Amino acid sequence: GAGVSQSPSNKVTEKGKDVELRCDPISGHTALYWYRQSLGQGLEFLIYFQGNSAPDKSGLPSDRFSAERTGGSVSTLTIQRTQQEDSAVYLCASSLGTVGYEQYFGPGTRLTVT
Amino acid sequence: QKEVEQNSGPLSVPEGAIASLNCTYSDRGSQSFFWYRQYSGKSPELIMSIYSNGDKEDGRFTAQLNKASQYVSLLIRDSQPSDSATYLCAVISLRGGYNKLIFGAGTRLAVHP
Numbered sequence: 635g636a637g638v639s640q641s642p643s644n645k646v647t648e649k650g651k652d653v654e655l656r657c658d659p660i661s662g663h664t665a666l667y668w669y670r671q672s673l674g675q676g677l678e679f680l681i682y683f684q685g686n687s688a689p690d691k692s693g694l695p696s697d698r699f700s701a702e703r704t705g706g707s708v709s710t711l712t713i714q715r716t717q718q719e720d721s722a723v724y725l726c727a728s729s730l731g732t733v734g735y736e737q738y739f740g741p742g743t744r745l746t747v748t
Numbered sequence: 749q750k751e752v753e754q755n756s757g758p759l760s761v762p763e764g765a766i767a768s769l770n771c772t773y774s775d776r777g778s779q780s781f782f783w784y785r786q787y788s789g790k791s792p793e794l795i796m797s798i799y800s801n802g803d804k805e806d807g808r809f810t811a812q813l814n815k816a817s818q819y820v821s822l823l824i825r826d827s828q829p830s831d832s833a834t835y836l837c838a839v840i841s842l843r844g845g846y847n848k849l850i851f852g853a854g855t856r857l858a859v860h861p
Contacts, residue, residue: 679848725791732847734780734840739791
């Protein structure tokens with residue numbers, strides 16, 4: 635596909651369970667970003683990758699959140715011991731590079747913690 | 749003060765009119781500016797990017813940037829009902845490390861027939 639893909643599109647989980655969200659960026663894009671959008675709220679930066687390294691993790695809300703990227707391509711965002719406040723749409727974006735490049739978003743994963 | 753501010757709206761315009769969406773930002777070190785459109789229940793879609801002072805036109809859309817006044821705007825000419833969406837202003841700034849997008853809360857646009 636030509637665009638950013640994310641899976642699953644929807645995830646319902648019980649409080650306390652771990653979840654993994656996947657992002658597959660546009661082919662050739664070296665930078666990958668995770669954002670979160672809570673109901674009625676704006677977009678909040680979580681973490682970004684340049685290649686496989688994560689120079690900026692400043693947006694991760696707590697140590698329950700982690701992310702990795704392997705092979706300079708697919709990324710996984712993991713949330714451990716989920717809480718109800720983690721319920722949101724998790725959006726992934728990719729760009730050709732950092733420092734001002736246009737970012738293109740995937741369709742998002744809607745996470746609901748019950 | 750929020751880093752990126754937008755009027756939440758809704759901005760209501762009749763079909764065929766010009767819709768004007770405004771955004772101000774606080775960090776003078778901001779370098780790159782973007783407008784995204786987000787339909788309800790969908791992810792943001794990039795409409796325009798602008799990096800230099802002045803106007804940039806793409807079809808019915810014109811982005812305007814004034815770094816001295818720290819504002820960026822989006823004009824939509826010949827507005828259509830299909831333009832009804834939330835428009836997000838996003839900035840890449842020095843304070844943000846020149847990588848992450850910092851978003852405004854968005855302006856909801858409603859184009860009525």
